[in-house]
Amino acid sequence: xxxxxxxxxxxxxxxxxxxxxxxxxxxxxxxxxxxxxxxxxxxxxxxxxxxxxxxxxxxxxxxxxxxxxxxxxxxxxxxxxxxxxxxxxxxxxxxxxxxxxxxxxxxxxxxxxxxxxxxxxxxxxxxxxxxxxxxxxxxxxxxxxxxxxxxxxxxxxxxxxxxxxxxxx
Numbered sequence: 001x002x003x004x005x006x007x008x009x010x011x012x013x014x015x016x017x018x019x020x021x022x023x024x025x026x027x028x029x030x031x032x033x034x035x036x037x038x039x040x041x042x043x044x045x046x047x048x049x050x051x052x053x054x055x056x057x058x059x060x061x062x063x064x065x066x067x068x069x070x071x072x073x074x075x076x077x078x079x080x081x082x083x084x085x086x087x088x089x090x091x092x093x094x095x096x097x098x099x100x101x102x103x104x105x106x107x108x109x110x111x112x113x114x115x116x117x118x119x120x121x122x123x124x125x126x127x128x129x130x131x132x133x134x135x136x137x138x139x140x141x142x143x144x145x146x147x148x149x150x151x152x153x154x155x156x157x158x159x160x161x162x163x164x165x166x167x168x169x
Contacts (some may be wrong), residue, residue, distance in 0.1 A: 043117055053118070058117075093118060099161055107151070109134060110141040111158065 009022045033037045049061040059067040093116045100108045109127060112118045120131040145152050
């Protein structure tokens, strides 16, 4: 077995113009130091099966733990209160759209991304924009939240409304 793996490593290194051990090099672990980055990363991971067309919704993917985060049941070893917040959950899009229908377009885009957990591409389809333009809108809106207290208060009211209406099953 040792010889087989040694031969494989030599051939792999020649083919890919590399040298040394097959698995040498630094393991790339990224520090998640902000809740917003954690939520973005979680959204990316849980939306991958949908993007790959393996399932219609992230909750339906059998290898995902998202359905246990959303519902009240799950295995004992799964620690669900990761952030201490309910922001990991998503609100069904039609329900969210009812709550934000009279708001500014940028506000709607941000809320669909943050609380509806729609991809930027889907939001772009709804508002006839590219996903890059949606991404810019989201980042500009996030920067504006800290500057404009009225927007922050409006988001707080929306969060309260979302949490009151969320998961009544």
